[in-house]
Amino acid sequence: MNKLSKNKPLIHPHCKIENSKFNKYVEIGEHSIILNSNFDDYSYCARYCDIANTEIKKFSNIASFARIGPTDHPMEKASLHHFLYRSNDYWDEKKIDEQFFEKRFSRKTIIGHDTWIGHGAIIKPEIVIGDGAIVGAGSVVTKNVEDYTIVAGNPAKIIRRRFADKVAMHLSDIQWWNWSHEDIGSALDDFRNLSIEDFVEKYK
Secondary structure (H helix, E strand, O other): OOOOOOOOOEEOOOOEEEOOEEOOOOEEOOOOEEEOOEEOOOOEEOOOOEEEOEEEOOOOEEOOOOEEOOOOOOOOOOOOOOOOOOHHHOOOOOOOOHHHHHHHHHOOEEEOOOOEEOOOOEEOOOOEEOOOOEEOOOOEEOOOEOOOEEEEOOOOEEEEEOOOHHHHHHHHHHOHHHOOHHHHHHOHHHHHHOOHHHHHHHHO
């Protein structure tokens, strides 16, 4: 059985990965496509995810079939088709449109610490998903999502906040996701057993 490691990512079979970086204890589910993206410590995606041009912070939980940072077509041009920018696929003497790809790669999506992206969710380019936020399954996110909020729907809208504002503020101040691996392990019983109010009271 494969195990997570601080030394190299656990990448399951049949993935396509280009120009991406993975930190400690990262896992990439089988048949996922990861392009021009970075996964910080402990973050993972499940099967068949398609992630492009995205910065994923620590402890992010990305369910299967999520699509993050999907690329757009040039709506303002005479044609939408990718012969405009992947021109060398159609004519030997033509080159790709480097300016188009540079702009596409620069449109970064940000997924915050300790987030949960539900099954089949779509998050558009240049969106920021705040720390502790949850995106419901099948949602289409077209606007930024605040810290510790739950959004769902197409387009995604706020369902509710996860915690009271004061609790969310204390969690943001605690930043437990920046603790050492050893300190998180030592506090495991508290993560499991304390109420959120008792947790922030103990560690704030």
